[in-house]
Every structure is written in C-alpha cells, then in structure tokens.
Amino acid sequence: MKLEKVRWGIIGCGNVTEVKSGPAFQKVKNSELVAVMRRNGELAKDYAERHNVPKWYDDADALIQDPEVDAVYIATPPGSHKEYTLKVAAAGKPVYVEKPMAIDFEECNDMIAACKAAGVPLYVAYYRRAQPRFLKIKELLNRKAIGDVRFVSSTQYQKTADEVKKGEELPWRLQPAMSGGGLFYDLASHTLDILDFLLGPIKDVHGIASNQAGYYQAEDIVTGTYRFDSGVHGVGNWCFAAFENVDVNEIVGSEGKITFSTFGDDPVVLTTAAGEQQWKFERPQHIQQPLVTMMVEELTGEDTKSPSTGENGARANWVLDKLGKH
Incomplete structure (x- = not known):
C-alpha cells in the first residue's frame, strides 16, 4: 500500500488525542488530520473546531467509510479496539490502534488476522519504540x-x-x-x-x-x-x-x-x-509524533518501517494476560 499523502481520521477524540497524538498527524510531512469522531457530537465538533479539523462525526461507521479518510487512528478504550479494527480493515484502510492493543491476546490475534486478510497494515501506539x-x-x-x-x-x-x-x-x-x-x-x-x-x-x-x-x-x-x-x-x-x-x-x-x-x-x-x-x-511536545512520522513514511513508500506492529503489540497482551488475570 502506497499513499501520496496520509489523510487520517480519529475514532475517539478524548484526552490522549489533545496533545500526545492528535496534533502530530497535522505536523508530520505528507500527513493530515481530516476527520474526528466521538459519540457525543458536540464534543467531536468542539475538538474539530479547536484543532482545525475539517470534518467531525458522531458515528464511527460514517468516518470509516468517508472516502477522504485514508487511515484510521482508534483512540477509544481497549474494549472497542477489536470492533473498530475489523471495520477499518474491512474498508481496506490502515489501522493505528491505541495500547493495550485489545482486552486480551485472543482479540489481538483476531485483529491481526483481519488486517492480513484485508492486506492493510496494523500499527499499535507503543510510541516509545520510536523515541x-x-x-x-x-x-x-x-x-x-x-x-x-x-x-x-x-x-x-x-x-x-x-x-x-x-x-x-x-x-x-x-x-x-x-x-x-x-x-x-x-x-x-x-x-x-x-x-x-x-x-x-x-x-x-x-x-x-x-x-x-x-x-x-x-x-x-x-x-x-x-x-x-x-x-x-x-x-x-x-x-x-x-x-x-x-x-x-x-x-x-x-x-x-x-x-x-x-x-x-x-x-x-x-x-x-x-x-x-x-x-x-x-x-517531545507531541509524544507520539516520532512514531507517527515513521508510519507515514512507511505508508507513503519511503524506506522506513514502523517498529510498532500488531505482532509485537499482541506479544505485550500475551504477557499481560499471563501476569494480570486473577
């Protein structure tokens, strides 16, 4: 998959997207944030206006199907990561999902399989790998x-x-x-x-x-x-x-x-x-920006590979499951 420019949409424009991640999509070369979604439409509209984002939605499916959205950043709690990842993959678009990747290792494997079947990359927000x-x-x-x-x-x-x-x-x-x-x-x-x-x-x-x-x-x-x-x-x-x-x-x-x-x-x-x-x-002012840069470079065909993928994101969940269930 090669894009001339990556036009991003965000599902779940909550606190993590205010400084840590959201602005990075607009500051990285060949990257643009074009749409955001939140179930509360007024909050989505407020975010879009404050961050100069042209579109906002209160329906995730509408954002995913927007032809002007090339890739989707899922910034909701982990409980909905699998649901949205499968929908974005089915739409043929790259997925960038917050961490932990899902609520358990089994869901991670389902997400990896869906993205592989759709032929789209799956990235996870373990941004320290790029710092x-x-x-x-x-x-x-x-x-x-x-x-x-x-x-x-x-x-x-x-x-x-x-x-x-x-x-x-x-x-x-x-x-x-x-x-x-x-x-x-x-x-x-x-x-x-x-x-x-x-x-x-x-x-x-x-x-x-x-x-x-x-x-x-x-x-x-x-x-x-x-x-x-x-x-x-x-x-x-x-x-x-x-x-x-x-x-x-x-x-x-x-x-x-x-x-x-x-x-x-x-x-x-x-x-x-x-x-x-x-x-x-x-x-970094926007702590995810180094990783966003690497993802955009990979998606636009530069000789860069994101160090944070679905495979290593799933490995973290496997260890979490082994240690944390009680």
Missing part, C-alpha cells in the same frame, strides 16, 4: 556497553487516586470490561513492550495478581518473573496502592547496567567499572 531515549538504550545494548545481558528488573508503584479512595465513579482504566484489567494493563503494557523492543520477545511467564486495597475489582498489585527468548531473565513488581510513586528499570549485564524509567524524564544512566555516564532527553 530517542529508548533508541539510545537499544544502541548501548547493541554495542554491548554492559557486556552480555543477564537480567532486567522493573519496579513501578504509585499512590491510589483520592477520587478512587472516596468511591467515586471509576475511570474506564479500572473497569476490566473496557480496559482488560486495571492500571497494570494500562501502564505496565508500556514497560513490557519496551522490554520486548530492547531485549526481544518474552518466552516464559509466571506471575501473581491480587487486589489488596479493595478500592475496585481489578488487580492493584502484580508480581511476575519471565524469561526472554534470548535467555535473559526478568522480574517485575507493579503496585497501584502504595505510599509514593516510583518508576525504575535496570538492565544488568556482565560488564555493567543501564538504569532508566518508563514514564519519567530522568536521564538514562550507564554504570560500568569505568564509572557512570548519563544521557538526558527532552520529552
């Missing part, structure tokens, strides 16, 4: 800056939001029917995917998921161990009812270690017998 800070870590690993990789540890925990403690209406991220699980599915998916990018696919998974605080039904703590195809071992701890916010990953090798966060802006740190080196990276 300079993680490409730097990849480069350090490739040149064996820490020798042979032995294991990776991830520790991510945070406080419970006050409104959740008060028993107010739960956000969709804490409703498994819409999200697949709790905050583990929403947040740990980024870490597990970037480890897949840096170290290769995970092969064996063992985990324990529980709800300790009792504020909602989804898991609020997950502890897991895993082994990558390469033989590297991994351990992860995620807790969403702790006393502070912590986000740290360590990749340990025979000659050193690399320390970094998944979500923070703190430096990437390389520690070896020779000492410590740090690299600081500015957060």
Whole structure:
C-alpha cells in the first residue's frame, strides 16, 4: 500500500488525542488530520473546531467509510479496539490502534488476522519504540556497553487516586470490561513492550495478581518473573496502592547496567567499572509524533518501517494476560 499523502481520521477524540497524538498527524510531512469522531457530537465538533479539523462525526461507521479518510487512528478504550479494527480493515484502510492493543491476546490475534486478510497494515501506539531515549538504550545494548545481558528488573508503584479512595465513579482504566484489567494493563503494557523492543520477545511467564486495597475489582498489585527468548531473565513488581510513586528499570549485564524509567524524564544512566555516564532527553511536545512520522513514511513508500506492529503489540497482551488475570 502506497499513499501520496496520509489523510487520517480519529475514532475517539478524548484526552490522549489533545496533545500526545492528535496534533502530530497535522505536523508530520505528507500527513493530515481530516476527520474526528466521538459519540457525543458536540464534543467531536468542539475538538474539530479547536484543532482545525475539517470534518467531525458522531458515528464511527460514517468516518470509516468517508472516502477522504485514508487511515484510521482508534483512540477509544481497549474494549472497542477489536470492533473498530475489523471495520477499518474491512474498508481496506490502515489501522493505528491505541495500547493495550485489545482486552486480551485472543482479540489481538483476531485483529491481526483481519488486517492480513484485508492486506492493510496494523500499527499499535507503543510510541516509545520510536523515541530517542529508548533508541539510545537499544544502541548501548547493541554495542554491548554492559557486556552480555543477564537480567532486567522493573519496579513501578504509585499512590491510589483520592477520587478512587472516596468511591467515586471509576475511570474506564479500572473497569476490566473496557480496559482488560486495571492500571497494570494500562501502564505496565508500556514497560513490557519496551522490554520486548530492547531485549526481544518474552518466552516464559509466571506471575501473581491480587487486589489488596479493595478500592475496585481489578488487580492493584502484580508480581511476575519471565524469561526472554534470548535467555535473559526478568522480574517485575507493579503496585497501584502504595505510599509514593516510583518508576525504575535496570538492565544488568556482565560488564555493567543501564538504569532508566518508563514514564519519567530522568536521564538514562550507564554504570560500568569505568564509572557512570548519563544521557538526558527532552520529552517531545507531541509524544507520539516520532512514531507517527515513521508510519507515514512507511505508508507513503519511503524506506522506513514502523517498529510498532500488531505482532509485537499482541506479544505485550500475551504477557499481560499471563501476569494480570486473577
């Protein structure tokens, strides 16, 4: 599939599209955002007016069938990702879907199959794969800056939001029917995917998921161990009812270690017998723009391939399912 210019439509123009993704479609070369959809038509109209988008819809099917829409970005909660992906694929248009890719691994496989049958690409919004800070870590690993990789540890925990403690209406991220699980599915998916990018696919998974605080039904703590195809071992701890916010990953090798966060802006740190080196990276204004650039370049026939596909997006869901169901 080769397009001269990619004219995008968005299904679900909520918060994630305001700064993280939406403006990127208008700023990337040979890319344009031409239509948005939200079930609340007034909110869709408001978004379109504020972002200078020519069309808005309150019906997803109408946007998908719009002949002026070449590709569709699905930015709804995961519970509707499969439904919309199958419809976009049936219309013969490329799909870019938010993460997690779906509510479970089985749905991911259905989405991959539909896009393959339709002959259209399927991309997933694991945008860290295109960001300079993680490409730097990849480069350090490739040149064996820490020798042979032995294991990776991830520790991510945070406080419970006050409104959740008060028993107010739960956000969709804490409703498994819409999200697949709790905050583990929403947040740990980024870490597990970037480890897949840096170290290769995970092969064996063992985990324990529980709800300790009792504020909602989804898991609020997950502890897991895993082994990558390469033989590297991994351990992860995620807790969403702790006393502070912590986000740290360590990749340990025979000659050193690399320390970094998944979500923070703190430096990437390389520690070896020779000492410590740090690299600081500015957060992109529109955090998905590097990945959007790569997708557009691929769709317009340039010698670029998106590093985030349905296949690796599904692998993240497979690990989430193994660790997070309780």
